[in-house]
Amino acid sequence: MAKGNMLIAQSGGPSMVINQSLVGAVLAAKANKHVGKIYGALHGIQGILDESFIDLRKETKARLEEIAQTPSSALGSCRRKPTQEDCEAIFKVLKKLQIRYFFYIGGNDSADTARIINEAAVKAEYEICCMHIAKTIDNDLLENDHTPGYGSAARFVACAIRGDDLDNRALGGVKIDVIMGRNAGYLTAAAALARVDEDDGPHLIYVPERPFSAEKFCKDVKACMKKYGRCLVAVSEGIADKDGTPIAAKFSQEVDSHGNVQLSGTGALGDLLAKLVKEKCGVSRVRADTFGYLQRSFPGIASEVDQQEARQVGIEAVRAAVDEDVSRGSITIKRKKGKKYAVYYEVVPLRRVAKDTRHLPDAFLNKAGNYVTEAFLDYVRPLVGSLPLGNRFEQLKGKK
């Protein structure tokens, strides 16, 4: 096999382990004699367009290992979707640098970007392997059992909800926590991991997979207040009404080039729901927190399983591209059957993970549409590792 240069970049929302995939790929490439230069493009395809690179061979192994442990995208990120004009400009650069291996780490929008570049490359008869390395805390990529980044974000959410539920237990009232998740409720669903005793929160979980009704929500909150004397609610930022209009969209005008409305980085949805509970449920102490970007960037608490798998996905991408001469694809994580948790990795066509998103299956949601099932908990537990959930006084268990 002829020696070829490699280019790697990161795209979309960062995660706690996206640098594990980057470092996995770079270390695997460094150890592979078929790889020549290793370019890191800054800020995704923007860095290719701007010819803004670093030489990843220059960074020491020790530094790479430090970066693997650091959240967010060490090469910078972007949300730019390439136009036909962009693609032509990108090829010009890739040709000039004699890039034979292109790795793009990101979510479904990023897989779509890799697909567009690959299709244009085929048209231009330029030989390049375009690999997508999956990443998204939303866990909404098709073809994957779960995606790198999700386990760590789910771990953050479970810990945050546990602490917040104990806080709510101490001071009472209704607490609403808004969790990331535009179309899929996987991250919000992970709030259920915080529950230790029957009367622990979260008491209610709302996800984008079920239409959100203000009336039903108030009814649920009232019933919970009656039963437990308090109520902790976990809700996805992407909850939408029966017509599919996101509740938060009423407060936001900002749209990116992929057509996504801004949902994160604002407390508006939480404040709206808190106002609703104050006015309609007769509860005086109502608080709302929006967990925001901390869910994807908080350092030092990543899930070990997630870290290992994110690293492996990067390694597998290089193996497939360089050793197996795969011409394009996305590295996916599949779960082995059996009681003991184990995974394997598989290359799937880019179009199968690009653009569309996956949702929580019906089996993971209860009939009332306000909580998750045991099946979901069985699914998610191995991904987050053991949680520091603590304990309560024995004499207080089961008491309001």
Place this chain on the structure above:
Amino acid sequence: MAKGNMLIAQSGGPSMVINQSLVGAVLAAKANKHVGKIYGALHGIQGILDESFIDLRKETKARLEEIAQTPSSALGSCRRKPTQEDCEAIFKVLKKLQIRYFFYIGGNDSADTARIINEAAVKAEYEICCMHIAKTIDNDLLENDHTPGYGSAARFVACAIRGDDLDNRALGGVKIDVIMGRNAGYLTAAAALARVDEDDGPHLIYVPERPFSAEKFCKDVKACMKKYGRCLVAVSEGIADKDGTPIAAKFSQEVDSHGNVQLSGTGALGDLLAKLVKEKCGVSRVRADTFGYLQRSFPGIASEVDQQEARQVGIEAVRAAVDEDVSRGSITIKRKKGKKYAVYYEVVPLRRVAKDTRHLPDAFLNKAGNYVTEAFLDYVRPLVGSLPLGNRFEQLKGKK
């Protein structure tokens, strides 16, 4: 010394280590032959009024140690300020239970509550030792070098800001993070611990100790955007204009019985500041997160020093009350002089920590009123422990 019963309760906003103080006091009391029954009142003085108790001798040592590691107030909390009528009702209960030692864990409002109960006890010639055990993530108690709870909350803030700054570096624009702190900017100031390289955020820090001007804020943000191409802002929820009116108060109508306006549990301040930057600074990507209750309740990341000191404050309270026959007071943490960090504990009169709050001294804030000084960083570093700050590519250091 005659044997006496003990009652302990928790009050005010919880912290990550408030249960360390509780467990420290309970274990010390269990080991002390002068202590009879050990009552835990549920939800502060409310539990005394309602005669709602648990028997803390019944809980195992193993469970107590688990609870020490658990955030939030294991006995429940309250924000109720006792009236004269409440005090009379409280004595009635305390007399009936033959309480000789009363421990109240909380902030300055709680110290004030302990003071009111003590004064009424003196008037009624009822012999009881009222001890206040300091706790507040705000770090605003007089007479203390720092307070239990602060180190862990500061650690959360430093980690959160580090992750968020790396996130902002990856995607650009302006990010505003709203941090707890009604009157004192100590917690917000701790954001500066996240800075590793010169161009790291936080780039701007605003605290209640300096009047907040929207005009000056926009000027600062613009200058930062020009210098670094992005901007990460840490701002206290309690920032106020030159007349002392909290900026957030314009959005909140809720006031508790201590006269405090609700600042936390809403994203309104962050959203207001984000709107300001969008409209006045010509920045398109502006995001705001309000860290909210996670700052005081996130499990598993408490500062080790903070945990140890919180435990010790509980132990010292029992020692002072039972062994040294102190009749009332607050346990304070003082820092020893010298290069190596070390503390000692001292009982001070309740009135000296009750009601009033401490502020960041001038030496901890820069002249422009938008950042902290090295003196503050020297002060805060030993309180939080080593932080998982990670690293960046060598080739990117110093680059926009």
